[in-house]
Amino acid sequence: MVKALSDTYLTFKTIFTGMGITFRHLFTKSVTVQYPVQRDVLPERVRLKLHVNIDDCIGCRLCERACPVECIDIGTIKSTDDVDLGETSTGHKKKLWVDKFDIDMAKCCYCELCVHPCPTDCITMVEEYEYSVYDRNDLIFPFSDMTPEQIEEANRKLEEEAEAKSRKKEEAMLAKKKKAEAQAAGGEADGDKPKDAASGGSTEAGGSAETGGEEAGGEGAGTEKSGTGKSDAEASGDGDADAEKAARRAEREARRAARRAEREAKKKSE
Incomplete structure (x- = not known):
């Protein structure tokens, strides 16, 4: 009997406590936002x-x-x-x-x-x-x-451009290599030429000197009395001087050609 009365008391106490809280907030301002109809204003610099x-x-x-x-x-x-x-x-x-x-x-x-x-x-x-x-x-x-089609097209064009640039670079390098080889070959040919020219020039100079000496001798003999011709010794001296000049010139040309060929060979090896 006592327990039943105690439970009844607790029941009514709980009900009146809850209703008291409800009636106390019934006439106060609401703090609940009716989401999603109503939304709170978000603060500045919010991270969402x-x-x-x-x-x-x-x-x-x-x-x-x-x-x-x-x-x-x-x-x-x-x-x-x-x-x-x-x-x-x-x-x-x-x-x-x-x-x-x-x-x-x-x-x-x-x-x-x-x-x-x-x-x-x-x-x-x-x-x-x-x-x-x-x-x-x-x-x-x-x-x-x-789109996937645009991505595929962009990749294809990039590959084609890369291949074209690579091919152009290879062609330029090949052309440069051929040019260097041609210059080296031309330098070697120029180096051989002066030697031939020098030997030919000296021969011609010697021959012309001899011829000139003979002609000078003949003229000296023919015009000994008049005194207008050169002696054999002077004609021979002029011919030797010309031959020596031609030989020195040919030697200088040969040295230049050798240096040029050496430079081209060095560039080619690099």
């Missing part, structure tokens, strides 16, 4: 979902390097010379295709370290927090706007 303006991205990957949890994954393709990607809204020249820009918000620690290094301010944190999903893979947000 990351967003990327891909049109302003230059593919520098500074945000990817700054991320401490590696939640950003970026892929780029170098543009070819015949493609102009334009500029960003900040005036930066775009030189890379951004074929991949994924952010895994399941890994993000909301540190905002990726936002500050960006030179074009293309990555920011926006006031969006309603992105709950059932699958964690759905928290990987892709921001690249390139």
Whole structure:
């Protein structure tokens, strides 16, 4: 009997305590926000979902390097010379295709370290927090706007340009090599020529000297009385001097040709 009365007392006490609290707050101002109809005003510098303006991205990957949890994954393709990607809204020249820009918000620690290094301010944190999903893979947000066909085309053009530049470089090197070989061969030929010319010149000089000596002797004999012709000794001396000059000239030409051939051979070996 006592226990029954005690339980009844506790029951009514609990009811009146709860109703008292209810009536006490019935006439006070409500603090509950009727979400989602009503929403609180978010404070400044709030760190929520990351967003990327891909049109302003230059593919520098500074945000990817700054991320401490590696939640950003970026892929780029170098543009070819015949493609102009334009500029960003900040005036930066775009030189890379951004074929991949994924952010895994399941890994993000909301540190905002990726936002500050960006030179074009293309990555920011926006006031969006309603992105709950059932699958964690759905928290990987892709921001690249390139289609698979565009990515394949960009890769193909880059490979073709690389092959063309490599082929052009090889052709230039081959042409340079052939030119060096031709110059070396020409130098050797020029080096052999003066020697032949020197021997021929000395022979001719000797012959002309002898002929001149004979003619001078004949003229001296024919005009001995008049005294107008040269003696045999003077004619022979002039012929020897001419031959010596021709020999020295040929020797100088040979030395020049030898030095030229040596320089070309050295360049070829390098």
